[in-house]
Amino acid sequence: MQTTSSVGVETDPELTTLSGTSAHPSVGVDALCDSATAVSDLTISPSLYNVDLAPTKREGRRWTGYSIFTLWANDVHSLGNYAFAIGLFALGLGGWQILLALGIGATLLFTLLNFSGFMGVKTGAPFPVMSRISFGIRGAQIASLLRGAVAVAWFGIQTYLASVVLRVMLVAMVPELKELDSNSILGLSTLGWFAFVALWIIQLVIVSFGMEMIRKYEAFAGPIILVTMATIAIWIFAEAGGSIAWSSNNALEGGDMWRTIFAGGALWVSIYGTFVLNFCDFTRSAASKKSVVRGNFWGIPINMLLFGAIVVVMAGGQFKISGKIIESPSDIVQSIPNTLLLVLACLALLILTIAVNLMANFVAPVYALTNLFPKHLNFRKAAWVSGTIGLVILPWNLYNNPLVIVYFLGGLGALLGPLFGIVMADYWLLRRGKVNVPELYTDDPSGAYFYRKGVNPKAITALLPAAAVALMIAFIPAFEAAAPFAWFFAAGIAAVIYFVIADRKQHFDDVDGEAIAIASTH
Secondary structure, eight states: OOOTTTOOOOHHHHHHHHHOOSSOOOHHHHHHHHHHHHEEEEOTTTTTTTTTTTOOOOOOOOOOHHHHHHHHHHHOOHHHHHHHHHHHHHHTTTHHHHHHHHHHHHHHHHHHHHHHHHHHHHHOOOHHHHHHHHOOOTTTTHHHHOOOOOOOOHHHHHHHHHHHHHHHHHHOGGGHHHHHHHBBBBTOOOHHHHHHHHOOOOOOOOHOHHHHHHHHHHHHHHHHHHHHHHHHHHHHHHHHHHHHOOSSTOOOOOOHHHHHHHHHHHHOOOOOOHHHTTTTTHHHTTTTTHOOOOOOIIIIIHHHHHHHHHHHHHHHHHHHHHHHOSSSSHHHTOOOSSHHHHHHHHHHHHHHHHHHHIIIIIIIHHHHHHHHTTTTOOOOHHHHHHHHHHHOOOOOHHHHHIIIIIIIIHHHHHHHHHHHHHIIIIIISSSOOOBOOOOOOOOOOSSSTTTTBBBBBHHHHHHHHHHHHHHHHHHOOOOOOGGGGHHHHHHHHHHHHHHHSOTTTTOOOBBBOGGBBBTTTT
């Protein structure tokens, strides 16, 4: 049975007014929550719905193929990704081998991101709401909080790494400031605190204006990053005399080479294990599936090959010049002899890091917190709560503690694979894309996603063994050879278990959410 929201689904005038407005998310929330708006015989619960969690109207969605492309133009070229790819050169892969590894990862990512993104286009719902389909209206907190916890920590760490670049730039401009960079207050110098807090405030101000401002910032930053990275590569190529070293002195061959290539491609997907999970946070505002495919095509396989070419030139060029392997583009930037060019390069890296942080490490916890406290938090308030947590955890101390990075953040990251497997198996294999969107927002026991007290026990049953396998592969030395493929093992095991134990007698209705949707302008 396939129905639409126009069949027997009506909303009261208050909600109609709300869904038609382009006002800030705080407008009308209290009135809506007080009335517990009824849609036909379905009651929309104020504990599950506000204007940030509501589905977006199809008309007026502003994220085009270019918008999606600029997400990847920024995120693919992050300093962390450069460090990872240059690390492949250090492990012994040559130029074509690095491109092949990245190409394998890009092909897999392109497919996974399209499947994930299409869910957002159809429902208009953010990830915490989407995960209610498979985990239940309350069980979804597990998925969204796991994703959000990883992001909050990395938001603080990435802001700290950006503050290091800002310190380099400030000292280059005003050498006397170096005196403020030698003391320590809770692990950070005076100049370090100034740089961190300044970047922290800038990011919070941007996010305070909602997803539309994030879209505009990504569109602004994308071209700047591409031009900057290409320019750095051209400069290092010229410094190397117009040629590069295609491999290091410890070049891999035979079986070791191929294992490292496939491991590199698998790890490239694992790096984006967070993003493939909550990509619908962005595609819920996409104009169409074509926009998602077009943006992903230019942003993933094409952009990643450009990224790989830049990596090969940077790593190979610097190796020819000095016989040393750099760790990231920031190493090259610090060696630029001209102060003006150094400052411009640092500014570009700062723009890049902020862009990456906004999309990868800010949106997810904001929606997770809004989903946890929909009566009290809107997008702006949740952004400040999330940012404050990212500050008070003193992220530079986390970054400087390998045990925290490996065991805490690594452990949380390993759990994202099972979540993805369950959500994808439930949506695509079991339901075949059929979703009753209004019932994602009701706590009525008869609702399609209420399951057992709001939690789907079958999703939990699939999650636990897959999570155990993921953690074992990630942390037990005996499974070291399989560690690069941990995300795939975990996602696959969770998907198979969930699909096998799922109830085949269920009836799935396909109902859109236009009757309770809001304009995609916040």
